[in-house]
Amino acid sequence: xxxxxxxxxxxxxxxxxxxxxxxxxxxxxxxxxxxxxxxxxxxxxxxxxxxxxxxxxxxxxxxxxxxxxxxxxxxxxxxxxxxxxxxxxxxxxxxxxxxxxxxxxxxxxxxxxxxxxxxxxxxxxxxxxxxxxxxxxxxxxxxxxxxxxxxxxxxxxxxxxxxxxxxxxxxxxxxxxxxxxxxxxxxxxxxxxxxxxxxxxxxxxxxxxxxxxxxxxxxxxxxxxxxxxxxxxxxxxxxxxxxxxxxxxxxxxxxxxxxxxxxxxxxxxxxxxxxxxxxxxxxxxxxxxxxxxxxxxxxxxxxxxxxxxxxxxxxxxxxxxxxxxxxxxxxxxxxxxxxxxxxxxxxxxxxxxxxxxxxxxxxxxxxxxxxxxxxxxxxxxxxxxxxxxxxxxxxxxxxxxxxxxxxxxxxxxxxxxxxxxxxxxxxxxxxxxxxxxxxxxxxxxxxxxxxxxxxxxxxxxxxxxxxxxxxxxxxxxxxxxxxxxxxxxxxxxxxxxxxxxxxxxxxxxxxxxxxxxxxxxxxxxxxxxxxxxxxxxxxxxxxxxxxxxxxxxxxxxxxxxxxxxxxxxxxxxxxxxxxxxxxxxxxxxxxxxxxxxxxxxxxxxxxxxxxxxxxxxxxxxxxxxxxxxxxxxxxxxxxx
Amino acid sequence: xxxxxxxxxxxxxxxxxxxxxxxxxxxxxxxxxxxxxxxxxxxxxxxxxxxxxxxxxxxxxxxxxxxxxxxxxxxxxxxxxxxxxxxxxxxxxxxxxxxxxxxxxxxxxxxxxxxxxxxxxxxxxxxxxxxxxxxxxxxxxxxxxxxxxxxxxxxxxxxxxxxxxxxxxxxxxxxxxxxxxxxxxxxxxxxxxxxxxxxxxxxxxxxxxxxxxxxxxxxxxxxxxxxxxxxxxxxxxxxxxxxxxxxxxxxxxxxxxxxxxxxxxxxxxxxxxxxxxxxxxxxxxxxxxxxxxxxxxxxxxxxxxxxxxxxxxxxxxxxxxxxxxxxxxxxxxxxxxxxxxxxxxxxxxxxxxx
Ligand code: SF4
Ligand code: SF4
Numbered sequence: 001x002x003x004x005x006x007x008x009x010x011x012x013x014x015x016x017x018x019x020x021x022x023x024x025x026x027x028x029x030x031x032x033x034x035x036x037x038x039x040x041x042x043x044x045x046x047x048x049x050x051x052x053x054x055x056x057x058x059x060x061x062x063x064x065x066x067x068x069x070x071x072x073x074x075x076x077x078x079x080x081x082x083x084x085x086x087x088x089x090x091x092x093x094x095x096x097x098x099x100x101x102x103x104x105x106x107x108x109x110x111x112x113x114x115x116x117x118x119x120x121x122x123x124x125x126x127x128x129x130x131x132x133x134x135x136x137x138x139x140x141x142x143x144x145x146x147x148x149x150x151x152x153x154x155x156x157x158x159x160x161x162x163x164x165x166x167x168x169x170x171x172x173x174x175x176x177x178x179x180x181x182x183x184x185x186x187x188x189x190x191x192x193x194x195x196x197x198x199x200x201x202x203x204x205x206x207x208x209x210x211x212x213x214x215x216x217x218x219x220x221x222x223x224x225x226x227x228x229x230x231x232x233x234x235x236x237x238x239x240x241x242x243x244x245x246x247x248x249x250x251x252x253x254x255x256x257x258x259x260x261x262x263x264x265x266x267x268x269x270x271x272x273x274x275x276x277x278x279x280x281x282x283x284x285x286x287x288x289x290x291x292x293x294x295x296x297x298x299x300x301x302x303x304x305x306x307x308x309x310x311x312x313x314x315x316x317x318x319x320x321x322x323x324x325x326x327x328x329x330x331x332x333x334x335x336x337x338x339x340x341x342x343x344x345x346x347x348x349x350x351x352x353x354x355x356x357x358x359x360x361x362x363x364x365x366x367x368x369x370x371x372x373x374x375x376x377x378x379x380x381x382x383x384x385x386x387x388x389x390x391x392x393x394x395x396x397x398x399x400x401x402x403x404x405x406x407x408x409x410x411x412x413x414x415x416x417x418x419x420x421x422x423x424x425x426x427x428x429x430x431x432x433x434x435x436x437x438x439x440x441x442x443x444x445x446x447x448x449x450x451x452x453x454x455x456x457x458x459x460x461x462x463x464x465x466x467x468x469x470x471x472x473x474x475x476x477x478x479x480x481x482x483x484x485x486x487x488x489x490x491x492x493x494x495x496x497x498x499x500x501x502x503x504x505x506x507x508x509x510x511x512x513x514x515x516x517x518x519x520x521x522x523x524x525x526x527x528x529x530x531x532x533x534x535x536x537x538x539x540x541x542x543x544x545x546x547x548x549x550x551x552x553x554x555x556x557x558x559x560x561x562x563x564x565x566x567x568x569x570x571x572x573x574x575x576x577x578x579x580x581x582x583x584x585x586x587x588x589x590x591x592x593x594x595x596x597x598x599x600x601x602x603x604x605x606x607x608x609x610x611x612x613x614x615x616x617x618x619x620x621x622x623x624x625x626x627x628x629x630x631x632x633x634x635x636x637x638x639x640x
Numbered sequence: 641x642x643x644x645x646x647x648x649x650x651x652x653x654x655x656x657x658x659x660x661x662x663x664x665x666x667x668x669x670x671x672x673x674x675x676x677x678x679x680x681x682x683x684x685x686x687x688x689x690x691x692x693x694x695x696x697x698x699x700x701x702x703x704x705x706x707x708x709x710x711x712x713x714x715x716x717x718x719x720x721x722x723x724x725x726x727x728x729x730x731x732x733x734x735x736x737x738x739x740x741x742x743x744x745x746x747x748x749x750x751x752x753x754x755x756x757x758x759x760x761x762x763x764x765x766x767x768x769x770x771x772x773x774x775x776x777x778x779x780x781x782x783x784x785x786x787x788x789x790x791x792x793x794x795x796x797x798x799x800x801x802x803x804x805x806x807x808x809x810x811x812x813x814x815x816x817x818x819x820x821x822x823x824x825x826x827x828x829x830x831x832x833x834x835x836x837x838x839x840x841x842x843x844x845x846x847x848x849x850x851x852x853x854x855x856x857x858x859x860x861x862x863x864x865x866x867x868x869x870x871x872x873x874x875x876x877x878x879x880x881x882x883x884x885x886x887x888x889x890x891x892x893x894x895x896x897x898x899x900x901x902x903x904x905x906x907x908x909x910x911x912x913x914x915x916x917x918x919x920x921x922x923x924x925x926x927x928x929x930x931x932x933x934x935x936x937x938x939x940x941x942x943x944x945x946x947x948x949x950x951x952x953x954x955x956x957x958x959x960x961x962x963x964x965x966x967x968x969x970x971x972x973x974x975x976x977x978x979x980x981x982x983x984x985x986x987x988x989x990x991x992x993x994x
Contacts (some may be wrong), residue, residue, distance in 0.1 A: 017988065022653060180653065259988065272989035350653040371652075378652045385659055385717060386759030390931035392657065394938075395882070399988040405935060422987045430651030437657040438759070444649035 014267040016260045018396040019252040020431050024219055029310040029317040030183035034191060036321045037334055043085050043111045044362040045071060046098045048378035050147040051154045057109055063090045066120025066299050071109045074142070080155045080491040081145045084120070085303040087448070099347045099355035101362040108623070110223065111325070122299040124311030129296050134206040137296060144295035145302045145365070149287030150174055150256070151348060153366035156288050160206050162277035168207045170279035172265060173200060173289055175223065176218040176249060176256030179349030182369040184306035185286050187319040189216070189223035192290050193230035199236060199289030200244055202296045207282060212244045213265045217251040226246055253351065254429040258283050260398050272425050279325035280525045307363055309335045313342040313372025322363050328370050329359040343378045346371040350378065351430040361500050381439040393432035399425045403432040406443050411450035413454060663718035665880045666926065670725055673868035673922065677729065680860035684733025684806040689725055691737055694745040696724035703753040723747055724946035730919060730966065731773070732784045733806065734825070736813050739780055742771040759807040763973045764981060765904025765932045767966040775968070782962070786826035791931040792852060799824060807890035829858025829917040833909060842906035848967045857917030865916040872925025881929040884941035890915065892949020900957070914953065923965035933973040940976070948972045951969040
């Protein structure tokens with residue numbers, strides 16, 4: 001309010017509850033221009049880099065591929081194709097370790113690059129996009145493999161198709177980049193502002209919308225200036241003053257969370273469990289906008305992205321333009337290698353990113369940052385102490401939850417209570433955990449509770465299904481019995497015909513009833529199917545980088561330890577299955593082995609399943625080799 | 641990069657806060673008020689604090705041992721120290737050492753540890769310890785010293801105690817031979833006021849009756865309150881506490897006082913007098929804000945603080961005790977979970993009515 005009085009040219013901004021100021025550490029990596037990362041000798045391209053159904057490989061070992069050629073085709077509506085980031089030969093199509101919190105492997109196409117880097121055949125550029133049918137443009141975006149590049153990786157074409165019953169008033173472009181350390185969007189906006197704005201124009205056309213707000217935190221003055229200029233030029237060119245507005249927003253974590261940014265810029269709140277389209281808003285990341293421009297105006301699929309390689313654990317933090325599939329290790333090497341003291345390697349930011357155990361994993365479409373943290377930057381928080389109910393967590397929670405109550409009930413595994421306290425509105429931003437004086441790994445508890453809740457939901461559904469199947473079987477048996485009797489009666493009646501009319505009627509009623517029952521049986525399945533994309537959308541709606549990691553029961557122990565032990569136990573067990581002597585597992589390993597045995601497939605299967613539509617094929621075949629062999633190179637890579 | 645056992649979930653950023661830091665800030669914030677207390681009421685205050693801290697830390701360590709848990713982390717969070725300090729600041733500077741021991745044992749062993757240790761105690765341990773003594777040994781816990789204000793001492797023929805005298809009194813219960821209890825002790829201003837009001841004196845007469853009264857309230861006491869207030873502001877600044885509880889607490893007390901004072905200023909003391917003459921300021925900033933036993937929702941904290949203030953006024957005016965911070969805090973501790981339940985914040989994206 002005050003702002004609009006003092007500064008009438010400034011649009012009004014709103015606040016969200018909580019949030020925290022963190023040392024932004026962006027100066028580490030945003031000084032120089034971005035550089036093209038060296039083309040690696042091998043590209044490891046995961047088939048699933050999006051939320052939704054995994055795509056199907058359409059190349060085989062030995063195939064020659066050109067840059068931009070489709071490697072895998074989307075399966076279903078919520079899915080995305082994958083393209084060859086450079087030319088070369090396919091040398092393997094197999095599970096490889098991918099950057100995912102579960103640490104599991106997933107199918108990848110491995111390309112030995114030939115260094116020529118020649119483009120294959122590309123679809124025609126569509127510079128006259130304003131004359132094109134939105135559906136056509138959406139299809140172009142879909143076939144270009146574009147997914148949310150802020151970290152959520154939800155297929156963009158789906159987001160750009162809210163349906164006729166959800167008219168979109170505002171397109172919001174997320175350039176907030178609120179996480180510390182990350183500067184790839186900053187550099188992208190400085191260097192490719194015009195392309196981003198072109199992408200915005202395309203998306204405005206697709207959505208049939210005349211209003212776009214670009215939110216950028218005020219700690220990025222150069223990006224702000226570049227974007228303002230580009231937006232103004234575009235508006236003049238289109239003869240639509242003020243159509244695209246660049247808004248400077250105060251730096252406060254997590255203002256780049258989708259729901260938070262929407263609140264800041266429009267004052268509207270995305271309904272709990274809802275998606276932005278319900279309030280007439282579509283939100284896309286600046287990187288996505290740029291990719292849209294490339295796809296529509298140049299016909300180029302998404303094969304490259306800006307990646308920040310930073311943290312004091314690498315020699316020379318910097319931003320790169322990286323081909324998808326480039327191993328993280330290559331980027332670290334390009335950045336001067338490890339400085340020696342490495343606490344952990346993280347994909348994403350320090351607040352919401354996830355730790356990876358191996359730098360062999362490739363960069364994916366959603367990987368905005370590779371963060372090498374030293375012990376000084378990411379100190380071990382130590383043993384958690386009891387909650388002292390100080391309420392600091394509630395003060396900073398952007399979802400306005402009561403994290404201490406959530407923690408309390410999550411610890412007690414009271415799944416109904418955690419949902420009463422709105423567990424599913426938690427965006428896992430980590431604010432609560434950072435300010436907690438007792439150093440309780442709060443987010444870990446929430447993930448655990450979410451995973452458990454999903455599992456319970458699945459069980460419930462399965463039980464229902466079984467019950468219905470049982471009922472159907474009973475009905476069928478009954479019907480057969482009846483038919484038998486009816487036949488016998490008919491035979492008798494053939495001898496002495498009388499009163500057949502009633503029976504006929506009853507049979508008709510029964511048949512109708514059975515039809516209805518059968519329909520009912522199908523219904524839950526249909527509902528479940530419908531739910532999947534919805535859940536996806538909700539997940540994409542969570543702030544950038546939302547993830548479903550492998551979650552261990554915290555059980556009063558540092559949860560990580562147990563989770564790790566579980567992984568190790570898993571590996572040990574697999575080795576055991578191969579006849580090898582199981583590796584001695586440190587700490588509570590023996591218990592973990594038991595647990596892993598007890599949990600068995602559940603531990604393995606649960607990971608991908610939780611994330612709707614995630615490579616469930618892979619879950620059935622996480623080969624022992626991939627998880628044990630890769631542990632070793634890991635060990636050396638980190639110390640190097 | 642060996643998979644290190646430990647913390648794997650985000651956030652990976654450094655924690656910006658810790659329990660021991662918070663508790664140390666509280667200790668630091670207590671310094672000005674403590675110095676003022678020592679200034680006006682002598683060395684007994686310091687001796688009590690030292691004793692209480694030692695007792696509390698030893699008690700905490702022993703209990704942890706008995707519970708089969710490591711003692712060091714429990715001591716290293718300084719929560720026992722803060723409990724001990726707050727307890728020592730509420731008891732009279734003459735309290736025999738074994739009563740201090742008893743109070744601390746009750747606070748630490750029964751109220752804190754039997755409920756599960758830090759974070760689980762529904763009651764404020766320091767106040768529970770104090771109330772336990774107040775009920776069991778009402779005389780010893782209400783015998784106060786006169787503030788070291790020369791005019792007052794001269795007018796009423798009182799003396800102050802030296803360090804050695806204080807120590808002897810605390811450890812042996814013996815006064816120096818040349819002094820009598822009458823010469824060294826005095827009622828607290830609130831106590832005095834209650835007695836005189838009950839005798840039918842008006843406020844004007846009471847305030848004129850003795851040099852015990854200063855500008856707003858009891859001499860010396862008002863300065864103690866002032867310095868505790870300063871400490872409280874420091875904690876607000878360091879974000880160790882939030883404003884809701886102290887502000888609502890003082891508002892509740894002052895508002896209740898103001899209503900009756902406006903009705904009849906001769907039988908009801910002015911709000912300022914209530915504010916500065918007892919443990920109100922200490923209570924508002926340091927005691928009611930104890931996170932473990934207070935409300936955690938913001939609106940709940942407003943209700944909680946306000947009700948404590950009002951309850952203090954009610955007990956001070958019509959109850960059986962001259963001061964009532966401890967009772968009121970404990971009473972509202974009981975109500976805190978219920979208040980929390982009815983004051984949950986509206987979750988982002990949910991309808992206001994929810
Ligand atoms: S910040 Fe930590 S200690 Fe404080 S209430 Fe929240 S969970 Fe408990
Ligand atoms: S992680 Fe969840 S509970 Fe914690 S502050 Fe963020 S939204 Fe709130």
